Amino acid sequence: MRKAVDVRSLTKRYKVPVKQEGIGGALRGILRPEYRVNEAVKGIDIGIEPGETVGFIGPNGAGKTTVLKMCSGILSPTSGYVRILGHEPSLRKREYLRQISFVMGQRSQLWWDIPAIDSFALNRDIYEIPEKRFRQRVNDLSSALSVRSLLSVPLRNLSLGERMKMEIIGSLLHDPKIVFLDEPTIGLDLTSQRSLRSFVGEYSRSGETTIMLTSHYMEDIVTLCRRIIVINEGRIVYDGSLEEAKRRMGGGQIVKVRFASLPEEEWLDQRRDVLMSCQDYDFTFRLERERVPDFIASTGRWMPVDISVEEPPIEDTIERLYGKENPHAEVT
Numbered sequence: 001m002r003k004a005v006d007v008r009s010l011t012k013r014y015k016v017p018v019k020q021e022g023i024g025g026a027l028r029g030i031l032r033p034e035y036r037v038n039e040a041v042k043g044i045d046i047g048i049e050p051g052e053t054v055g056f057i058g059p060n061g062a063g064k065t066t067v068l069k070m071c072s073g074i075l076s077p078t079s080g081y082v083r084i085l086g087h088e089p090s091l092r093k094r095e096y097l098r099q100i101s102f103v104m105g106q107r108s109q110l111w112w113d114i115p116a117i118d119s120f121a122l123n124r125d126i127y128e129i130p131e132k133r134f135r136q137r138v139n140d141l142s143s144a145l146s147v148r149s150l151l152s153v154p155l156r157n158l159s160l161g162e163r164m165k166m167e168i169i170g171s172l173l174h175d176p177k178i179v180f181l182d183e184p185t186i187g188l189d190l191t192s193q194r195s196l197r198s199f200v201g202e203y204s205r206s207g208e209t210t211i212m213l214t215s216h217y218m219e220d221i222v223t224l225c226r227r228i229i230v231i232n233e234g235r236i237v238y239d240g241s242l243e244e245a246k247r248r249m250g251g252g253q254i255v256k257v258r259f260a261s262l263p264e265e266e267w268l269d270q271r272r273d274v275l276m277s278c279q280d281y282d283f284t285f286r287l288e289r290e291r292v293p294d295f296i297a298s299t300g301r302w303m304p305v306d307i308s309v310e311e312p313p314i315e316d317t318i319e320r321l322y323g324k325e326n327p328h329a330e331v332t
Ligand SMILES: Nc1ncnc2c1ncn2[C@@H]1O[C@H](COP(=O)(O)OP(=O)(O)OP(=O)(O)O)[C@@H](O)[C@H]1O
Pocket: 014, 015, 016, 038, 040, 058, 059, 060, 061, 062, 063, 064, 065, 066, 067
């Protein structure tokens, strides 16, 4: 089957003007501007099947938005191959644009001074959505996101969370086959984040839409994406499941123990390398998974009253994936 996203050896270089110091420098900058090249994307390959929801993550400046912009046709690649649903995005053919949507959490695509419903009507005309279908879509989506009563309120009078919901509705009215979601939950309070997340989860479950999602909130990624693609400094450093990432990155397990009596110094000294913190009778250790059973057995002498074994937080795994020292960095 044809891939929804087919990206090969994709690169993007930005030409950035170099600021020269002082008034003389500013003048020289006007007369003879100098540029440096910023290689934002350094030859990446991505393949996404129709209906997949993929988390596209990476630290600030890694190249995520640049890639999404090339996939949606906002930017042309410097070199490489991009086909989205079989189309070359940079040609911006109408037939292609009707099948995609690009939601940017940091930028509104709806009109600020008019109610969302009026902006939606504009989308209806642009995308030639039949009136009946349009009404049904607006009803269904606004009900699912609990903003039906706000459709006639000017956008600028809505909260950030409500505005974002309207953005999402606007982006889905024309039933796009692929949706690029660039940080849709950025800046939202926890309730709005949760509500958007559950909506996107429901939406993606039908398997009819391919979703490429970037977010710095790991909760979004963990909840919505079985597969993650990690980009760092313009290169893909991981492509696979979250579970596999955790396994590869190690990080062990966290063992929390509350002792009834304090362990002897000697016992503790032998475990300093795995001791993370202690307060009164509560101790936290971090050990390789294989060592956990023996370790727990060894605590018996000090009469632990409570022991729990936890997985390290997902942020921890992700940071290791981002880390330059990542010894396993490779594409699966
Ligand atoms: N229009 C531009 N002109 C020059 N350089 C740019 C431009 N847009 C982005 N860059 C640079 O390209 C690199 C990748 O930026 P990009 O916005 O794609 O990263 P990102 O992963 O989306 O980051 P963030 O998580 O902070 O949004 C960065 O070094 C950035 O400074």
